[in-house]
Amino acid sequence: MPPRTFFQRDPESLAKALLGQHLVRVIANQRLVGRIVEVEAYLGVKDKAAHTYAGRRTPRNEAIWGPAGHAYVYFTYGMHHCMNVVAGDVDVPVAVLIRALEPVEGLDAMHAHRLKASRPIDLCSGPAKLCQAMSIDKNLNGADLVSGLSLTIEQTRARTLPARMIATGPRIGVDYADDWAQKPLRFWVKDNPHVSR
DNA sequence: CCCGTGATTTAT
DNA sequence: TAAATCACGGGG
Numbered sequence: 122m123p124p125r126t127f128f129q130r131d132p133e134s135l136a137k138a139l140l141g142q143h144l145v146r147v148i149a150n151q152r153l154v155g156r157i158v159e160v161e162a163y164l165g166v167k168d169k170a171a172h173t174y175a176g177r178r179t180p181r182n183e184a185i186w187g188p189a190g191h192a193y194v195y196f197t198y199g200m201h202h203c204m205n206v207v208a209g210d211v212d213v214p215v216a217v218l219i220r221a222l223e224p225v226e227g228l229d230a231m232h233a234h235r236l237k238a239s240r241p242i243d244l245c246s247g248p249a250k251l252c253q254a255m256s257i258d259k260n261l262n263g264a265d266l267v268s269g270l271s272l273t274i275e276q277t278r279a280r281t282l283p284a285r286m287i288a289t290g291p292r293i294g295v296d297y298a299d300d301w302a303q304k305p306l307r308f309w310v311k312d313n314p315h316v317s318r
Numbered sequence: 319c320c321c322g323t324g325a326t327t328t329a330t
Numbered sequence: 331t332a333a334a335t336c337a338c339g340g341g342g
Contacts, residue, residue: 161337170337181326199323201338218337237340249338294337 123276125267128189132162132208132215136308139206139217141282143225143275146255153230153255155222155245156277159309159316161292163205165215170298173214184263185214192272194252194262201249202258206266206274220248220293220307222255223315231255247317286311293317 123142128135139157146153163171172182172195184193185207193205193216205216222245224231231244231254238244238254245251252258257272264272288311295302309316 163337172337177327179327195337196325197336198338199325199336201323201336203337205337220337247339292337297336 122267122273125188125190127276128206128208128267129210130189130208132164132217133306135206135208136160136162136217136306137287138281139219139274140287140308140310141277141279143277144219144222144251144255145273145275146227146257147271147273148230148256151230152226154224154226154275155251155255156225157219157221158223158313159219159221159307161218161220161308162306163216163218164306165209165213168298169301170292170295171214171216178214182214185216186212187263190265190267192257192261192264192266194257194259194264196259202252203248204252204257204261218248219251221246221309221316222251223313224254242314246315282310 139160142157144155165173166176173185188211189207191207196202205218207216209215224244235254244254261272266274288309289305290307291303292307
């Protein structure tokens with residue numbers, strides 16, 4: 122498990138560092154594990170696509186303003202949850218959205234959580250899909266990924282992915298954000314079939 | 319392409 | 331209080 126200092130950096134750097142690491146969810150002594158293959162960086166008060174744009178601080182997004190290495194889980198569209206990893210320093214509201222995982226452990230349980238998905242490739246290939254597969258909801262909003270037990274990050278043996286294996290492009294679903302919509306703040310593992318869309 | 323779905327935010 | 335919005339997913 123990485124120390125808190127791993128998370129305490131700018132969100133673009135953390136986004137790339139999270140690729141290849143494992144997101145681990147423990148439920149009733151069972152491990153659900155996914156390799157992080159797609160992420161997006163959200164750059165805080167200046168970022169028109171971010172929930173904290175222009176210094177917005179509300180009950181929902183409070184976790185982003187806190188210390189790095191915690192989860193920010195929010196509910197949207199009346200039915201979906203999405204999970205972020207908080208980056209940066211306290212009072213600097215930056216974070217990384219987890220957009221896709223490659224299932225590694227606990228595939229049966231993930232399937233049970235996602236009845237609509239038939240193939241492994243449909244289990245975690247989207248930010249709300251992976252939350253459903255790993256049973257991540259608002260109960261885990263604010264959870265500490267460094268010291269916690271039920272939701273953590275584990276560093277894989279490879280540690281950091283070489284830059285040549287990382288692809289970059291615009292973030293998804295932020296068309297409302299004008300000039301910020303096109304900035305290359307989405308990162309994924311090149312040629313990995315488990316990324317979204 | 320379109321629409322479900324309701325918490326959360328923002329405007330009156 | 332009321333209206334608008336939405337870092338999505340599934341089905342044509």
